[in-house]
Amino acid sequence: xxxxxxxxxxxxxxxxxxxxxxxxxxxxxxxxxxxxxxxxxxxxxxxxxxxxxxxxxxxxxxxxxxxxxxxxxxxxxxxxxxxxxxxxxxxxxxxxxxxxxxxxxxxxxxxxxxxxxxxxxxxxxxxxxxxxxxxxxxxxxxxxxxxxxxxxxxxxxxxxxxxxxxxxxxxxxxxxxxxxxxxxxxxxxxxxxxxxxxxxxxxxxxxxxxxxxxxxxxxxxxxxxxxxxxxx
Amino acid sequence: xxxxxxxxxxxxxxxxxxxxxxxxxxxxxxxxxxxxxxxxxxxxxxxxxxxxxxxxxxxxxxxxxxxxxxxxxxxxxxxxxxxxxxxxxxxxxxxxxxxxxxxxxxxxxxxxxxxxxxxxxxxxxxxxxxxxxxxxxxxxxxxxxxxxxxxxxxxxxxxxxxxxxxxxxxxxxxxxxxxxxxxxxxxxxxxxxxxxxxxxxxxxxxxxxxxxxxxxxxxxxxxxxxxxxxxxxxxxxxxxxxxxxxxxxxxxxxxxxxxxxxxxxxxxxxxxxxxxxxxxxxxxxxxxxx
Amino acid sequence: xxxxxxxxxxxxxxxxxxxxxxxxxxxxxxxxxxxxxxxxxxxxxxxxxxxxxxxxxxxxxxxxxxxxxxxxxxxxxxxxxxxxxxxxxxxxxxxxxxxxxxxxxxxxxxxxxxxxxxxxxxxxxxxxxxxxxxxxxxxxxxxxxxxxxxxxxxxxxxxxxxxxxxxxxxxxxxxxxxxxxxxxxxxxxxxxxxxxxxxxxxxxxxxxxxxxxxxxxxxxxxxxxxxxxxxxxxxxxxxxxxxxxxxxxxxxxxxxxxxxxxxxxxxxxxxxxxxxxxxxxxxxxxxxxxxxxxxxxxxxxxxxxxxxxxxxxxxxxxxxxxxxxxxxxxxxxxxxxxx
Numbered sequence: 001x002x003x004x005x006x007x008x009x010x011x012x013x014x015x016x017x018x019x020x021x022x023x024x025x026x027x028x029x030x031x032x033x034x035x036x037x038x039x040x041x042x043x044x045x046x047x048x049x050x051x052x053x054x055x056x057x058x059x060x061x062x063x064x065x066x067x068x069x070x071x072x073x074x075x076x077x078x079x080x081x082x083x084x085x086x087x088x089x090x091x092x093x094x095x096x097x098x099x100x101x102x103x104x105x106x107x108x109x110x111x112x113x114x115x116x117x118x119x120x121x122x123x124x125x126x127x128x129x130x131x132x133x134x135x136x137x138x139x140x141x142x143x144x145x146x147x148x149x150x151x152x153x154x155x156x157x158x159x160x161x162x163x164x165x166x167x168x169x170x171x172x173x174x175x176x177x178x179x180x181x182x183x184x185x186x187x188x189x190x191x192x193x194x195x196x197x198x199x200x201x202x203x204x205x206x207x208x209x210x211x212x213x214x215x216x217x218x219x220x221x222x223x224x225x226x227x228x229x230x231x232x
Numbered sequence: 233x234x235x236x237x238x239x240x241x242x243x244x245x246x247x248x249x250x251x252x253x254x255x256x257x258x259x260x261x262x263x264x265x266x267x268x269x270x271x272x273x274x275x276x277x278x279x280x281x282x283x284x285x286x287x288x289x290x291x292x293x294x295x296x297x298x299x300x301x302x303x304x305x306x307x308x309x310x311x312x313x314x315x316x317x318x319x320x321x322x323x324x325x326x327x328x329x330x331x332x333x334x335x336x337x338x339x340x341x342x343x344x345x346x347x348x349x350x351x352x353x354x355x356x357x358x359x360x361x362x363x364x365x366x367x368x369x370x371x372x373x374x375x376x377x378x379x380x381x382x383x384x385x386x387x388x389x390x391x392x393x394x395x396x397x398x399x400x401x402x403x404x405x406x407x408x409x410x411x412x413x414x415x416x417x418x419x420x421x422x423x424x425x426x427x428x429x430x431x432x433x434x435x436x437x438x439x440x441x442x443x444x445x446x447x448x449x450x451x452x453x454x455x456x457x458x459x460x461x462x463x464x465x466x467x468x469x470x471x472x473x474x475x476x477x478x479x480x481x482x483x484x485x486x487x488x489x490x491x492x493x494x495x496x497x498x499x500x501x502x503x504x505x506x507x508x509x510x511x512x513x514x515x516x517x518x519x520x521x522x
Numbered sequence: 523x524x525x526x527x528x529x530x531x532x533x534x535x536x537x538x539x540x541x542x543x544x545x546x547x548x549x550x551x552x553x554x555x556x557x558x559x560x561x562x563x564x565x566x567x568x569x570x571x572x573x574x575x576x577x578x579x580x581x582x583x584x585x586x587x588x589x590x591x592x593x594x595x596x597x598x599x600x601x602x603x604x605x606x607x608x609x610x611x612x613x614x615x616x617x618x619x620x621x622x623x624x625x626x627x628x629x630x631x632x633x634x635x636x637x638x639x640x641x642x643x644x645x646x647x648x649x650x651x652x653x654x655x656x657x658x659x660x661x662x663x664x665x666x667x668x669x670x671x672x673x674x675x676x677x678x679x680x681x682x683x684x685x686x687x688x689x690x691x692x693x694x695x696x697x698x699x700x701x702x703x704x705x706x707x708x709x710x711x712x713x714x715x716x717x718x719x720x721x722x723x724x725x726x727x728x729x730x731x732x733x734x735x736x737x738x739x740x741x742x743x744x745x746x747x748x749x750x751x752x753x754x755x756x757x758x759x760x761x762x763x764x765x766x767x768x769x770x771x772x773x774x775x776x777x778x779x780x781x782x783x784x785x786x787x788x789x790x791x792x793x794x795x796x797x798x799x800x801x802x803x804x805x806x807x808x809x810x811x812x813x814x815x816x817x818x819x820x821x822x823x824x825x826x827x828x829x830x831x832x833x834x835x836x837x838x839x840x841x842x843x844x845x846x847x848x849x850x851x852x853x854x855x856x857x858x859x860x861x
Contacts, residue, residue: 050413051412051413052409052412052413071412071417072412072413072415073412073414073415073416073417073418076413076414076415077415082413084410084413088407088410088413090402090403090406090407090410090411091406092402092403092405092406093399093402093403093406097399097402100396100399101396101399101400101403101411101414101416102414104396104399104400104414104415104416105415146414150414150415
């Protein structure tokens, strides 16, 4: 049974319709990638799943329950946690406080402050500094750590490669792969196709708010992906 | 000596002003809301204390125990039922609605209690004084007020700096949308912030009512002094607000010594001077003045 | 393909009807003195004063996005300027009314230097704080009568009927000029810039609108209008004191009128003033309850009906008596698109 089942989802970004009937599934323990060009609707999709945007039409089922229309803070209770695009680290909070706020809803699970510090030792070194004093890559680690602190059942990861050097991105994806191996379920949105395919079991491609391609990376050719990404 | 006395009185008065200011800046920090009825709520609390004293035969200081929770609960309800609905509509609705509350509260108090001035009498403590030597004496109550202000500010600082709720306040103040994504229920949080703000301002109002006489129309000045203390001290800093209150208090008492009608005006002028010379306030954490 | 033409339409049928009705009303008002109803004339003067105050506040808050609760400063300054100009400087009392507006505008320039450092809610409180400063300064100035105030003596030589007639005529003139000025300002290029600033400052800046000066200009205009009205009010009342002239109640009434009538529309303040006046006459004996009712209505209006009474009417029947927008009227195959 899928953990996340999205059927015919449509959503608006203000007056502008960004999603047109998206259907998608994520099974427990899977890592699913959503790729696509700028403006394809990927971030809108994640934000809608996370409850930041309303569901205009369609259904979203999580763990068998319908969750469409629930407010964002209630979805965190369910275990749907978003690592937002652009990191969105809280400037008034220290590194440690940013991590602590991730655990605001006190969901039980394997992730604790110590465990996140073991995963990202650099954060432990900088724990009392203000969150925004970190480099881009470190902030991204902090954002991921903050998400993990909520002990998610489904971690939604939005464009972690933005603005970061390739070597940093590579490291982050190694971390994601490690989290994945420990049994986490991931839904990763990414523009950088090559990196995300190293982690994903299956990939969906979005174009102009619809799903243009779906399948396992091994079974899809470069040409197919390119066509789905940019349009034939 | 009279000058030193005025300065000391001003410092102690500043503690009270800091209490008024703190409630105002707390909700501004968390919700970007300026509650124009802020001062009127404190006077409402003072009148509630008057009622509690009459009906329950309580000492005004004990009336705090009754009035503060009532005001806190009222604040929570007000925020969730009325003010939360104005979020995201810009400042105009919030300004106008809270201004409307100010009008309603003042006229309601006038209607119920008439224009008579009121005073809360705790039975002597407010007139007892402590001799400091050199002919200088300070009222026990003024000292207690200042101490209370320091304790409350310290407690608030701890709340904001060390607890989960405090982190939630700061995160929501930084970025309300992302805070929601962390699982923070903004609506409840704002309700709690307003409850806290009204609780603090209720304490301040009752203390004021013990110190001096008040009427239904005493609210607006409290708002102005609170605002001035916040601006002088600088946004974003609790202890800055205490200093701001003290500076304002001293300006008022020294000004009154210079010429009886000039006390409050001197306070206003010092406020304007700080605004023109250091618009961000003396201890601002943020550079914005909004 | 058939050709399409587009014409920009600036009047509506309602505005044309309104223009006719307005002319009729004006005619009636001009004829009123002939009936000798001086009580009614005084009421009209008061109504016009409130209307102009409301239009000015509407211009500030509804169009420029500047929510001031300190406009009473300029009302008081205008009133006191009248006294000083007429009694102390020997200027003709009626001529002093527009001059008082200029005095108010000068003080507005000074005031803006302070309050424009704030935004949003703190701007509102800042304007109030400055108004209080003016009040206290006046109340501490012996030459201005301190707390007890002063009486306008310059008009004593005139016969009462003459004074009342000229005051009335002045009020009508001010009312007409103010409405026309607001209306044409909003229709002008500057008016469009103003509405752009209200809707989005960054966007309008990127389009070349100088946000700071646009706001300053509106602030000065509103202060001028408010100052003139203050002078008119005290020309009518003859007795001024700081607590009355600088009272926050003026702002309370103004806000009520604009919010109930319809913020951001030119017709709103007219509707609001009428409602306010009627309520005041009806509830004259109820003192504080009247103000409580005003407050409750304003709160409810802001929460549920932010477009005000006129907004409700205007939306329902798409009526614009004072159209400030430009409509594009298409002719040809797309005529159906016109609504």
